[in-house]
Amino acid sequence: xxxxxxxxxxxxxxxxxxGKMIPWFAIPAVILxxxxxxMGFFVAPVDAQQGxxxxxxxxxxxxxILSMFFYLIMAGYAALGLIFNTRLSAMMASAIAPTGALFTxxxxxxxxxxxxxxxxxWWIWDARMTSQLILLFLYLGFIALxxxxxxxxxxxxxxxxxxxxxxVNVPIIYFSVKWWNTLHQGSTIxxxxxSMQITMQHTLLAMTLACWLYAIAVVLARVRxxxxxxxxxxxxxxxxxxxxx
Amino acid sequence: MSLDIWMRENPLTYVWFGSYAVALLIFAxxxxxxxxxxxxxxxxVHLMRDAGDEE
Amino acid sequence: MKxxxxxxxxxxxxxxxxxxxxxxxxxxxxxxxxxVMVVSLFxxxxxxxxxxxxxxxxxxxxxxxxxxxxxxxxxxxSADYLDGTLEQMMxxxxxxxxxxxxxxxxxxxxxxxxxxxxxxxxxLQFDMSVRALGVLIVSLLxxxxxxSMVGAIGAALTLGLxxxxxLLSLLVLPLCIPVLIFGTGxxxxxxxxxxxxxxxxxxxxxxxxxxxxxxxxxxxALRISME
Numbered sequence: 009x010x011x012x013x014x015x016x017x018x019x020x021x022x023x024x025x026x027g028k029m030i031p032w033f034a035i036p037a038v039i040l041x042x043x044x045x046x047m048g049f050f051v052a053p054v055d056a057q058q059g060x061x062x063x064x065x066x067x068x069x070x071x072x073i074l075s076m077f078f079y080l081i082m083a084g085y086a087a088l089g090l091i092f093n094t095r096l097s098a099m100m101a102s103a104i105a106p107t108g109a110l111f112t113x114x115x116x117x118x119x120x121x122x123x124x125x126x127x128x129x130w131w132i133w134d135a136r137m138t139s140q141l142i143l144l145f146l147y148l149g150f151i152a153l154x155x156x157x158x159x160x161x162x163x164x165x166x167x168x169x170x171x172x173x174x175x176v177n178v179p180i181i182y183f184s185v186k187w188w189n190t191l192h193q194g195s196t197i198x199x200x201x202x203s204m205q206i207t208m209q210h211t212l213l214a215m216t217l218a219c220w221l222y223a224i225a226v227v228l229a230r231v232r233x234x235x236x237x238x239x240x241x242x243x244x245x246x247x248x249x250x251x252x253x
Numbered sequence: 254m255s256l257d258i259w260m261r262e263n264p265l266t267y268v269w270f271g272s273y274a275v276a277l278l279i280f281a282x283x284x285x286x287x288x289x290x291x292x293x294x295x296x297x298v299h300l301m302r303d304a305g306d307e308e
Numbered sequence: 309m310k311x312x313x314x315x316x317x318x319x320x321x322x323x324x325x326x327x328x329x330x331x332x333x334x335x336x337x338x339x340x341x342x343x344v345m346v347v348s349l350f351x352x353x354x355x356x357x358x359x360x361x362x363x364x365x366x367x368x369x370x371x372x373x374x375x376x377x378x379x380x381x382x383x384x385x386s387a388d389y390l391d392g393t394l395e396q397m398m399x400x401x402x403x404x405x406x407x408x409x410x411x412x413x414x415x416x417x418x419x420x421x422x423x424x425x426x427x428x429x430x431x432l433q434f435d436m437s438v439r440a441l442g443v444l445i446v447s448l449l450x451x452x453x454x455x456s457m458v459g460a461i462g463a464a465l466t467l468g469l470x471x472x473x474x475l476l477s478l479l480v481l482p483l484c485i486p487v488l489i490f491g492t493g494x495x496x497x498x499x500x501x502x503x504x505x506x507x508x509x510x511x512x513x514x515x516x517x518x519x520x521x522x523x524x525x526x527x528x529a530l531r532i533s534m535e
Contacts, residue, residue, distance in 0.1 A: 049269075061267075061268060063265075117272070146482050156469050170465060187490075229291070
């Protein structure tokens with residue numbers, strides 16, 4: 009098993025594998041999105057307190073959770089890259105960053121749209137929204153640092169260190185923002201009753217899975233371009249059909 | 254102000270266009286960006302190879 | 309044996325950096341002037357109503373301190389980097405973390421400490437109570453070293469890069485948000501009657517964490533930047 013993992017840890021072999029894997033994630037993603045959207049709009053019932061507006065949750069919650077999760081995964085790949093000096097790990101971290109940032113953006117946008125009917129304002133400084141905003145800054149910082157360093161090896165490693173420092177900070181930041189928010193008596197999103205209706209849970213699951221699969225497909229596609237770019241001077245690239253034309 | 258009224262009268266449209274359509278738009282943009290990046294990278298590799306072959 | 313030489317090294321580095329900072333007094337002063345100016349901008353922007361300013365005071369002073377610290381962090385390693393001293397420091401057998409800690413301490417003494425001393429004067433402009441001012445000073449005293457230390461990581465990562473100062477701020481400001489929250493929270497606790505001690509002890513905890521981890525992390529960042 010260990011041998012198999014390391015076989016795919018080189019950009020050369022991973023390029024092909026990633027290419028084959030993409031449709032396996034993209035197509036189920038589209039199907040799950042369709043199912044999730046159908047369930048979200050037609051199957052899940054109207055909420056007692058929030059009416060139809062709560063349906064935004066089905067895109068807001070998955071993107072929020074995943075944005076945080078992807079940051080940790082990105083930091084994980086970054087750490088692997090630093091410790092084992094594997095080029096591919098660093099490339100994966102760079103591939104995840106834009107997707108993570110866009111998920112954070114969607115989370116912020118949908119959060120704002122949910123906030124308007126709920127509290128009358130487009131923005132509310134509650135713990136979760138503020139943490140999402142800070143998470144966006146962390147993502148952008150990673151991308152900016154990587155883009156500012158010309159030498160690829162230094163760029164990879166510097167951004168990796170930043171990602172790791174950021175991920176250690178995330179719990180501290182979240183805790184402090186929560187603290188700050190309760191002091192200033194912010195409001196939190198609540199649902200009618202303590203537990204969510206079962207159909208709502210299922211829809212949430214479907215949408216979360218859909219977003220996850222979508223993200224994997226996009227990240228795999230992006231990392232292939234990154235591999236092409238970084239390895240462009242090698243022989244195996246020249247042998248590729250899409251390069252030979 | 255009229256946005257508020259419109260919003261309350263057409264909640265589903267608001268939810269759909271405001272959030273889901275935007276999210277799907279962002280996803281579409283991301284996909285387009287990834288595809289473009291691949292095209293450009295392949296172009297660059299071609300140029301490099303052609304320049305190398307001429308020597 | 310180890311302890312006395314490490315301490316000796318620390319003192320040496322601090323003394324050296326302070327002497328260098330004194331020679332370039334202008335850098336130190338401009339940071340301070342920036343601090344004062346930024347603080348003064350807020351009343352000009354939001355109006356002179358004393359009630360509102362009093363409420364904003366802690367936040368304004370803290371944000372200004374943050375921004376001023378960000379500006380001064382570029383100087384932490386750049387001079388030594390440009391004249392080759394940094395390379396020598398990294399090749400030296402002594403612990404790089406120790407050297408870095410010394411530089412951080414000197415940086416705080418030349419940038420953070422003046423801010424702390426200036427703050428009460430500015431706080432009076434905002435009609436802060438004496439008690440609030442006292443807590444503000446303590447919070448800044450605990451918090452500005454953290455800013456210097458976390459900022460040093462950013463300074464090390466952005467060594468020699470174009471657009472360095474702004475990029476550094478972009479990277480470091482999110483990481484400093486907890487310090488901001490607890491620092492201002494402590495001052496607000498004075499008027500709201502909540503526990504000041506809990507905010508300050510949280511700040512203290514962050515300070516200890518920073519002291520333990522940031523020198524080593526910064527040393528790693530320096531190695532990455534200098535390879």
